[in-house]
Amino acid sequence: MSNENKKWFSLNLNRSKKTDSCGCGNNSGSCSDQKEKDGYDQIMDVPMDRRAAFKKITAGFLIGAGAVNSSCSVISGDESKEKANIEWEEYFKGNYKLMTNEEKDKTVDRLTRSYELRTGKNLSMSSKDAEEDVLFGYAFNISKCQGYMDCVNACVEENNQDRATEMQYIRIHEMDEGKGFNFEESDDNYYHEVPADGHFYMGTQCFHCDNPPCVEVCPVQATWKEKDGIVVIDYDWCIGCRYCMAACPYDGRRFNWKTPEVPEKEVNKKQHYLGNRLRKKGVMEKCTFCIQRSREGQNPACVEACPTGSRTFGNLLDPKSNIRWILDNKKVFRLKEDLGTEPKFWYYMD
Amino acid sequence: MKTLKVFRSLVKDAMLEVTHGNRAYHIWMAVLSFIMLFGMYNYSIQLDEGLSATGMTDRVSWGLYISNFTFLVGVAAAAVMLVLPAYVLKNVDFKQAVLIGEGLAVAALLMCLAFVVADMGGPARLWHMIPGIGVFNFPNSMLAWDVIVLNGYLFINITIPLYILMMRYQGKTPNPKVYIPGVFLSVFWAVGIHMVTAFLYQGLQARPFWNNALLGPRFLASAFAAGPALIIIVLAIIRKFTSFKVPDTTIKKISMIVTVAAQINLIMLISELFKEFYAPTHHSISAVYLFFGLNGKTALLPWIWTSISLNVIATIALTFHKIRNNLKILYVLCGMLFVAIWIEKGFGLIVPGFIPGPWGKIAEYTPTFVEISVTLGIWAMGAFIFTILAKTGIAVELGQRVYKKK
Amino acid sequence: MTTKLILRLMAICLFVVSCKHEEKHKYHTVVDKIVAETIESENTTLTSEIYNEGIKTVTVNEDGYDFLIPERKSQIASYNCTECHTEPIENLKQHQLDEKAAHWNIKLVHASAETMNCATCHTSSDMDNLHSLTNSTIDFNYSYKVCSQCHQQEFKDWKGGAHGKQLGGWAPPRLSKTCVNCHNPHQPAFEKRWPVRFNTQKVKERK
Numbered sequence: 019m020s021n022e023n024k025k026w027f028s029l030n031l032n033r034s035k036k037t038d039s040c041g042c043g044n045n046s047g048s049c050s051d052q053k054e055k056d057g058y059d060q061i062m063d064v065p066m067d068r069r070a071a072f073k074k075i076t077a078g079f080l081i082g083a084g085a086v087n088s089s090c091s092v093i094s095g096d097e098s099k100e101k102a103n104i105e106w107e108e109y110f111k112g113n114y115k116l117m118t119n120e121e122k123d124k125t126v127d128r129l130t131r132s133y134e135l136r137t138g139k140n141l142s143m144s145s146k147d148a149e150e151d152v153l154f155g156y157a158f159n160i161s162k163c164q165g166y167m168d169c170v171n172a173c174v175e176e177n178n179q180d181r182a183t184e185m186q187y188i189r190i191h192e193m194d195e196g197k198g199f200n201f202e203e204s205d206d207n208y209y210h211e212v213p214a215d216g217h218f219y220m221g222t223q224c225f226h227c228d229n230p231p232c233v234e235v236c237p238v239q240a241t242w243k244e245k246d247g248i249v250v251i252d253y254d255w256c257i258g259c260r261y262c263m264a265a266c267p268y269d270g271r272r273f274n275w276k277t278p279e280v281p282e283k284e285v286n287k288k289q290h291y292l293g294n295r296l297r298k299k300g301v302m303e304k305c306t307f308c309i310q311r312s313r314e315g316q317n318p319a320c321v322e323a324c325p326t327g328s329r330t331f332g333n334l335l336d337p338k339s340n341i342r343w344i345l346d347n348k349k350v351f352r353l354k355e356d357l358g359t360e361p362k363f364w365y366y367m368d
Numbered sequence: 369m370k371t372l373k374v375f376r377s378l379v380k381d382a383m384l385e386v387t388h389g390n391r392a393y394h395i396w397m398a399v400l401s402f403i404m405l406f407g408m409y410n411y412s413i414q415l416d417e418g419l420s421a422t423g424m425t426d427r428v429s430w431g432l433y434i435s436n437f438t439f440l441v442g443v444a445a446a447a448v449m450l451v452l453p454a455y456v457l458k459n460v461d462f463k464q465a466v467l468i469g470e471g472l473a474v475a476a477l478l479m480c481l482a483f484v485v486a487d488m489g490g491p492a493r494l495w496h497m498i499p500g501i502g503v504f505n506f507p508n509s510m511l512a513w514d515v516i517v518l519n520g521y522l523f524i525n526i527t528i529p530l531y532i533l534m535m536r537y538q539g540k541t542p543n544p545k546v547y548i549p550g551v552f553l554s555v556f557w558a559v560g561i562h563m564v565t566a567f568l569y570q571g572l573q574a575r576p577f578w579n580n581a582l583l584g585p586r587f588l589a590s591a592f593a594a595g596p597a598l599i600i601i602v603l604a605i606i607r608k609f610t611s612f613k614v615p616d617t618t619i620k621k622i623s624m625i626v627t628v629a630a631q632i633n634l635i636m637l638i639s640e641l642f643k644e645f646y647a648p649t650h651h652s653i654s655a656v657y658l659f660f661g662l663n664g665k666t667a668l669l670p671w672i673w674t675s676i677s678l679n680v681i682a683t684i685a686l687t688f689h690k691i692r693n694n695l696k697i698l699y700v701l702c703g704m705l706f707v708a709i710w711i712e713k714g715f716g717l718i719v720p721g722f723i724p725g726p727w728g729k730i731a732e733y734t735p736t737f738v739e740i741s742v743t744l745g746i747w748a749m750g751a752f753i754f755t756i757l758a759k760t761g762i763a764v765e766l767g768q769r770v771y772k773k774k
Numbered sequence: 775m776t777t778k779l780i781l782r783l784m785a786i787c788l789f790v791v792s793c794k795h796e797e798k799h800k801y802h803t804v805v806d807k808i809v810a811e812t813i814e815s816e817n818t819t820l821t822s823e824i825y826n827e828g829i830k831t832v833t834v835n836e837d838g839y840d841f842l843i844p845e846r847k848s849q850i851a852s853y854n855c856t857e858c859h860t861e862p863i864e865n866l867k868q869h870q871l872d873e874k875a876a877h878w879n880i881k882l883v884h885a886s887a888e889t890m891n892c893a894t895c896h897t898s899s900d901m902d903n904l905h906s907l908t909n910s911t912i913d914f915n916y917s918y919k920v921c922s923q924c925h926q927q928e929f930k931d932w933k934g935g936a937h938g939k940q941l942g943g944w945a946p947p948r949l950s951k952t953c954v955n956c957h958n959p960h961q962p963a964f965e966k967r968w969p970v971r972f973n974t975q976k977v978k979e980r981k
Binding site: 152165170206209212213228315316317321325326327334335341 | 807936948964
Binding site for chain 2: 068069071072109112113115116183189191201202203204206222231234235236237238239240254255256257258259260261263264265266267268269272273274275276277299300301302357358359
């Protein structure tokens with residue numbers, strides 16, 4: 019292919035023909051191309067019976083200890099009974115990745131009901147799956163970013179991040195123009211008029227790697243890559259070991275060191291199970307490309323908030339999308355490409 | 369049926385054994401219990417507030433707990449150094465030490481598991497890891513491997529000594545055909561637990577300080593220095609306070625193992641330092657931070673230089689037969705080596721892996737009071753378990769407790 | 775015996791690993807994947823139409839790029855211009871000697887005075903439209919045509935989607951802001967201002 023002689027990266031759309039072999043010319047070998055479940059997934063096809071048994075055993079123990087007063091007591095009200103029941107069901111639910119649609123609906127119902135019981139307010143929670151023929155990608159124009167941080171604000175509000183510890187998914191690095199991409203000497207917590215002379219700005223967040231090291235290391239598969247390329251976390255399945263955090267080369271992950279605080283009137287009530295629903299203490303979270311928005315066709319909050327147009331989001335598989343034009347026509351690069359993580363987050367300059 | 373009866377009797381005897389002792393023993397156990405309770409109290413604070421009660425942050429997301437976990441895996445693995453010659457090479461000298469060593473391994477493993485649980489953000493959700501009812505990310509996650517190998521090792525190290533004790537308890541000779549395969553397995557397994565634990569860090573391309581082919585072998589070398597060093601100290605204490613006979617030759621043989629391992633460890637340290645500082649790249653920044661400090665941030669400097677000085681002095685001194693064969697000096701040197709490796713494999717390995725962060729930012733780590741208390745509590749738990757195991761084991765070995773047919 | 779067992783175990787491990795490898799690395803890079811899985815036609819069910827509702831749009835069709843931009847004329851406060859500009863500007867100036875001039879707040883900070891003045895884009899002969907350098911008429915709704923005369927690289931990037939900003943959502947149909955939705959044509963540069971937030975916790979963490 020003549021394109022391989024190019025000195026910079028470009029996507030020639032016309033050569034794109036579906037091929038069965040991988041780029042090296044090897045056709046698929048001993049393993050079939052169809053998505054096969056590995057051994058544990060196969061076992062997990064029948065998880066409910068076993069978990070149900072586990073639930074019953076635990077219930078037996080607890081009743082013996084008299085610890086389920088709240089759920090069994092005759093005196094307590096219907097609401098507190100229901101609350102306890104929801105907590106009980108929630109504790110024993112399975113990994114979202116392996117749930118059937120019916121189970122997904124049930125847990126979403128429980129979570130919305132539980133919020134209603136707690137606050138008297140309603141929220142809408144989606145469990146929408148990935149769309150066919152969609153692979154999300156993101157491009158960031160470092161010539162355009164002025165460092166205003168409107169994206170950070172929008173992200174915090176959209177995704178119900180903890181206000182007390184000022185958790186932020188996005189970091190904007192202020193770099194010296196003469197020093198190139200020198201993260202060591204850059205400042206990601208500046209507070210002065212921007213853009214400062216002789217500086218440029220570069221945003222980082224979760225890059226939704228196509229080969230994500232964080233997913234590999236999770237001992238319980240609480241984090242995984244969805245079909246549309248978004249790396250998500252099941253907050254209720256995460257055990258909080260923080261191995262993924264150590265494995266991420268991009269500082270993309272955040273941990274809830276204590277119970278997150280979001281004032282009730284600031285809570286974004288348009289939620290997705292894998293996205294901005296309220297988290298609890300001791301679990302990981304991170305950017306999900308605003309899954310509650312992007313799966314509905316909208317842009318992530320940061321893209322929408324950016325006043326300079328530095329941020330572009332779109333479907334990498336759509337040859338007419340803006341993101342594809344950027345990949346095809348601009349000199350794009352990614353951070354730490356040598357690590358083989360294949361981020362779906364490209365940088366470019368004018 | 370009969371085995372069960374013997375076992376029940378053994379447990380009963382063990383209960384009697386561990387509840388009786390002289391005043392020093394009772395004080396020792398009382399102090400340990402107090403520290404354990406204090407640790408548990410602080411753990412309850414941590415459970416209540418979340419891990420914000422510790423000094424860990426998004427920047428340094430593993431701290432004292434994981435440091436101690438890493439170190440103790442090494443201690444547990446080191447039991448094999450005694451198992452191998454004792455059982456297979458019929459080296460009588462070692463046999464007394466082996467029960468102690470395996471008891472130490474069991475205690476260390478339980479401490480490891482306790483440290484991992486203490487480090488979890490959601491310990492109540494740990495059942496998600498149990499195969500069958502949870503989801504286990506095997507073989508992709510090294511942590512999943514680690515859970516398997518640690519629990520497997522724990523199982524092996526409980527069954528083999530238990531079998532031997534049961535036999536001795538009944539006044540029989542243990543059958544080598546029964547325990548030799550187990551011993552073989554445990555030998556490979558011990559190397560496995562430490563390599564897998566090293567791979568846990570080594571496999572992370574995100575952390576150049578850990579992503580280093582020497583990490584696994586160096587874990588082994590340091591473990592085989594620190595573990596037997598601890599065993600020597602423990603044997604010395606047992607010799608002093610009980611009637612259990614441990615000949616000088618046993619201790620001297622173990623000190624040989626310590627010496628060789630410490631020498632190999634030192635060579636590997638030099639190799640690492642050479643690689644980091646002869647042609648430093650931006651991957652060497654963590655090492656610069658660890659050994660010299662970065663941008664005025666120097667929290668680890670006193671620790672690592674203490675560790676290196678102790679390590680070098682102890683290793684050089686151990687190299688000379690004359691010094692090594694003086695038991696009093698040997699105990700001191702073993703203590704020095706133990707502390708040196710505890711720092712090196714703990715603070716000196718885990719914390720600098722996170723500093724500076726992926727984008728070059730430095731946030732230092734200082735453990736909080738809660739964290740230190742929980743850590744002390746878990747160490748006390750380990751000592752408590754080991755004391756119980758050792759006391760029972762010694763009583764059976766000495767024939768003080770035997771199975772009485774009714 | 776033991777060695778045989780170990781070898782067999784290793785073989786199984788290798789098999790497992792290699793199998794996993796092929797499943798996961800069907801493509802060497804994400805770019806290979808994009809190229810191979812690109813869709814021929816827009817067959818996604820998602821659409822941005824609901825988000826574009828309420829924005830009056832006009833269609834742009836330039837060099838094979840089809841997309842929408844916000845309609846402009848209805849957004850200009852005093853359009854049509856000819857409602858005031860009924861006579862030549864010189865005459866208007868004479869009428870308003872004591873009063874504040876209309877458009878008093880417009881200060882041109884766009885290129886140098888040698889390159890640009892009011893008449894570069896506006897013409898007194900046709901106040902309701904813009905005009906190009908060669909004096910052909912340009913509709914206010916398509917003001918990008920005025921800008922693109924000089925800013926060719928930006929124009930190219932804007933058409934493709936690398937410059938500017940998308941309104942609505944990522945899903946088709948594409949609705950992009952036009953030049954004047956972000957840049958004031960009279961003072962096109964972005965202003966300096968303070969960042970909207972400062973993280974106090976980070977400071978504590980890095981003390």
